[in-house]
Amino acid sequence: MSTLDVGTYSPREKGVVGLLGVLGALLLLAVVTGFLAPAYLLYLVGLSAMYMLLSMGLNVQWGYGGMINFSVAAFFGLGAYGTALLTASGSPISGGVSPVVALFGGLGLAAVLAVIIGYPTLKLRDDYLAIASLGLAEVVRIFILNESQWTAGSAGLTGIPLFFSDWPVLGDLTYPYVFYAGGTPVFNMSQSVVTSFLNVVLVSVIVAAVYLFLRRIHQSPWGRVLRTIRTDEDLAETLGKNTFAFKMQAFVIGSLIMALAGVFYSHLVLFVSPQDLQPITTFYVWVAVILGGTGSDRGAMLGGFTIVAIQQGTRFLTDTGALPIGAAPLRLMLVGLLIIFIVRLRPEGILPPERELIWPDSLGGGRDE
Amino acid sequence: MSEQSLVSDGPILGKDDPVLRAEGLEKRFGGLVATDDASIEVERGTITGLIGPNGAGKSTLFNLVSGFYEPDAGYVSVNGVDVTGRKPHQIADQGMIRTFQTPRKPEGMTVREALLVGPHNQTGESIIPLFTSPDTVEQEERRSLEQAQEMLERFEIGDLATQPATDLSGGQMKLVELARGMMAEPDLLLLDEPVAGVNPVLADKLAGFIEELNEEGITFLIIEHDMNFIMRLADPIIVLNQGSVLVEGPPEAVRSDERVIDAYLGGPSE
Ligand SMILES: Nc1ncnc2c1ncn2[C@@H]1O[C@H](COP(=O)(O)OP(=O)(O)OP(=O)(O)O)[C@@H](O)[C@H]1O
């Protein structure tokens, strides 16, 4: 088995790959014709990758194990704040730590929170986690907003270095100039394309590593037990499976992947604020997972990508002035239409799981998904 | 009258080598006493029947011994190990596997995939070995796949292996449940109404399979309303009524016992 082997594709997947290819070609064309700034395209790729990570994380919890987590934004935020508080020059706590080390700070925070919320609720019925996580997301956001002596509060954290800032060669590359309006970064197009490119390389490595990791743990006896738990937890228990332990593992892994997205986000936009923890992020990620196909890693990635396409595409469309409607209402309308589309036509999502969760090498054929 | 004397008033206790022992189990749901001082012993190597009118507390007793309900009083041991108050998976680990009265359909799984969940303590159920010892995982998985196929073929449903587990008839579902239970290599299988809703031909086959497995050393405790089925298979038969054991004895004797007939016909006695 080669690590670069992406497995075989079903007809449905081929269709999706084809569509993505066309879209990619169009975007490239837009760059070549000067319609789209290269740095902005690279920023979009980074953003898509971030949403892919969030969706893959939620898919481990909801898609594999049936756990309802409404705290996606909180785990994302802990990753983002974890690394920002350690690295940013504007950090009220420490600052100046190397991003490579700070990464583990972000992940650690998320893991601790996952255990704290998972321990009491995962022993109970499914709905308890849902309710608790709904509250948790707000608790985390309001904590960050109010405890400004530690978190800088509503002002947010500035002066976050690039991920590669302290690396020998890469760190010497041009520092980007980023301008913020109302918490959203508006890019000054003079930003170094090289820097953005490095970010894209970084996030591609992260996404690929996470995908390969998930593919292995999903198509295995471990993933199979979680699939059983998802449909019938009692059944898994009667077969001697410690369902609490399995759910806890999946919950922590999913939360770590979300936090990873947050860490990357911090070093992509170089600014975090409580705005980034708004529940709308959680909502978008849920739409992404369900749209992509609950339980499928590839589906989650596609869903994450689609959400960014809608978010940014609407901005782009309205910027051209071609539409008599603002970006925000258009975006919500499109997402609403998408939800109706899913529920009516494809309740199982665009790329639902199609494979048996059996260790692929033992089936004789090659490793698949 | 000679037959009557074979029937014990209440449970027969103090058996030589019981796989399952339950003593003085009690379970209340609010004011309702579903299980009231119930004691049973299932002797190794037997097919023990558990019968009784609707609402007698048979399924509740299964839930109590398998850890799904916490007893208000009483004691349960499996293979000599006290498992009172333990989690269902811990009890399953002691070698006792149960099925449910309503078949559990694993959605989104093929039949063989569902069977592969059966084996205990698979190496690949832990995350780290998936990366550090993939060869062991692969070998185990191969072995389990072979076992699953053998089991399905034995039950004459080998062709269903890659079918969705949800697309089965009621009878096939029961066979798959039995096969999945067997994959866990249990000492004792608890079956809750294995032939409810199953056509007579398949029910007959199922009885044959259970007899075969029993000859190979698996002990069974079976709840069943189908009298022909249970009388053919089980010995002894335990009769539960209003939450406690009414009588226990060999099938023919139990069948003609006055107390049993009264319990079935009369509804609540006294
Ligand atoms: N979870 C529960 N909550 C409340 N009451 C229950 C519960 N489970 C069982 N009971 C009650 O306990 C009594 C015994 O039920 P149980 O299911 O054990 O009967 P059973 O012997 O299996 O009957 P059947 O032959 O109809 O399956 C019934 O009166 C039932 O309504």
Ligand SMILES: [Mg+2]
């Ligand atoms: Mg019952």
